[in-house]
Amino acid sequence: MGSLLIKNAQIVTMNAQEEIINGDILIRDSRIEAVGPALDETPADRVINASGRTVIPGFVQTHVHLCQTLFRGKGDDLELMDWLKKRIWPLEASHDEESVYYSAMLGIGELLQSGTTTIVDMETVHHTESAFRAIAQSGIRALSGKVMMDKGSEVPLALQENTAASIQESVDLLEKWHMYDSGRIQYAFSPRFVVSCTEELLKEVQKLSVHYNVHVHTHASENRGEIAIVEQETGMRNVIYLDHLSLANERLILAHCIWLDEEEKRIIREKGVHVSHCPGSNLKLASGIADVPELLDAGSSVSLGADGAPCNNNLDMFNEMRLAALIQKPIHGPTSMNARTVFRMATIGGARAVGMGHEIGSIEAGKRADLVMLNLNHFHTFPSYDVDPVSRIVYSATRADVETTIVDGRIVMENGMMKTIDKTTVLREADASIKRLLKKTTIMH
Template identity: 65%
Template sequence: MAKKLIRNASILTMNDRYDVVEGDVLIDGNRIAAIGPDLPAGGVDRVIDAGGKVLLPGFVQTHIHLCQTLFRGRADDLALIDWLRKRIWPLEAAHSEDSVYYSALLGIGELIRSGTTTILDMETVHHTESAFQAIASSGLRAISGKVMMDHGTEVPPPLQENTQKSLQESVDLLEKWNGAANGRIQYAFCPRFVVSCTEELLVGVRDLSAQYGVRVHTHASENRDEIALVEAERGMRNVVYLDHIGLAKPNLILAHSIWLDDDEKRIIKERGVKVTHCPGSNLKLASGIAEVPDLLDRGIPVGIGADGAPCNNNLDMYQEMRLTAFIQKVQHGPTVMDARTVLRMATMGGAEVLGLEREIGSVEVGKLADLQLLDLEDFHVYPSYDADLFSRVVYAATRGDVDTVLIDGEVVMSGKRVLTIDRTHVLKEADRSLKKLLARIG
């Protein structure tokens, strides 16, 4: 297996001690074999000069919709339920294999360019295999699954599923793709949210996820109108209902979780449920501001995700980190959500949400080599003298500073150029496939 040596980096390890190390990282195959100064280069196939650069773990984004990247700029200035019913669901209903594939590649290119190496992704009802094919070819690490919808009003017919067919299609995808691409791809059951799912479907997801040992990813308590719909139909709030039917378990990952009461927070903590915070999306849709400091104080794992391109409109973790910090400071004072806390959420915190903390999220010997190199030699991140690296990365750096990205030990971006995706081709095909999609809507 090929060996690579990254030389002379300033390494933000993101280990338990937040160690900053000046030196080298040896990669043997897809794992980190050694960290330290002046590591020997014998037997190394490639040396990457990182002089003057900062090495840190690749970002772990815990809520993404690759299938929606094609809809960037087509669902602006709406609240959640209208956003879904008037714009997103009709667009998703018109997807083809081709449009899902290029939507995914478009999103993946943006993610890699901005230092993200792992995502938790939720696709649409159909053509999920096209997204898996894009993930596999691009080199990205992803947990993903088809969205599940067998209930609700104002849902376009192509998105209205038969319950048993939805469950069976999910199992079929799981059995084909879970563990594919050298383990980079894992499957998750993705019921959209309670509003879109019958209890029969959710109970089926509960049982199948336990049978196969995979995660469940759903939206919950993102919007007060959504909560009112759930209470009217199920007689209880989102998290209480999910607990009532036995879905609130350590394999459950909830997107957003803005409007939680104390009882729901208690359930999340006691059941080991994980949460993903999406500040850009939550602000743009005017959904609210999640009580992240309180969740962290309670010991609840919280990651960060950009959500989808039509509700953000970027998939940029550097932007999301700044928002994660700043919106809480306004409410709770300047000392909350410091740079180390936020960078941990974007790396090790995200890995913990996904149950991958032993494999990714920090630069440590034995872990998978999912890494990013930042070039901070520029006006907006200087001065560097006696500067705090955590502050420079979280508060000053941008996605344009990402120079090199490795995933699973492979260089997928070098010199700010993504190597696994043909940018010109994807941009052209994204426009072509969107034109065809819009024509299908009429």
């Protein structure tokens, strides 16, 4: 890939001191070689003049569903279990290889254009290989895995799995894709949630997670109805049950965690479980508001995710940051979730959640070059004089301000133009795919 020098930028480093400096970034191949003022231009194959631009670490979203991007607008105004049973499960059951591929490409295009460089992705039951191909071709960094569902009521036949087959397919995908492209793609076991997984499957996932040293990504405590089902079936609440199965550890990423009791909060804190807060999805599905300030004050790991396009309806980290800050203030006071806290969750906090805090999430020499260049020279982000840049990013900026996105030292979008995805083709085939799926499935209204 050669070397790239970014000159004269405002750099929001998110290093240990959270320094904001004016200077240069030298990238060699996939890594940041140097950060500082007035770096020498001579070793660089290409120089980008970033005067008047702000460079930030790429956002890390710790909960998305690329396979659901095609379903944007098809799951509006429903609560979780109805949303799943009436709309999302039937649509997922209708997926084919091509539709999963273009659903993933559609989502990745949106993510890269809005500054997200790393995702934790949960696919559907079948055709996960298509999503991995899209991830590989697009250049985004991802932890991904096929969803696992071997029990549950009102689950379409095409999503009902045999336990052993679900596990074997997951292992086969892991052994093919885990650590692809020098670790840009990693595998994460993805049991959907306790409601749709047998204890046998979850126990095996725990063993395999230890054996392969990979993450487990699942949903927990998103909805009171979901919790009631889990308690009826297991006699325990979600997080307590997962801990009972030895799944509660630093490799576990739990999406949502809105309705936690004190024992569950203790387990999350003491076992190092990572919580992915998805405020946009939680509001749209009327699920509730997670007590993120309390989790953070206790020292728990909390990062951000958009969830899926049919329950958000976008994959925009700027939207999630702003919501994450604002929804807590009427409850906990105006200082409860300040801009720095939220930006930390979106960058280095997400990096730590995926076990890559030493590699991504901040702009420092030696780390992977996952960077985003913003143009904040607009009416909605001015005045700039004597304003904290992080405040401008969290409270004022939008995804339209993302100018260039770099993943692993590779420019995947420059001046708003995608370099790795053919936008015209993806938009055309996305429409063709959802049209085809709707013809062969029935969604309830």
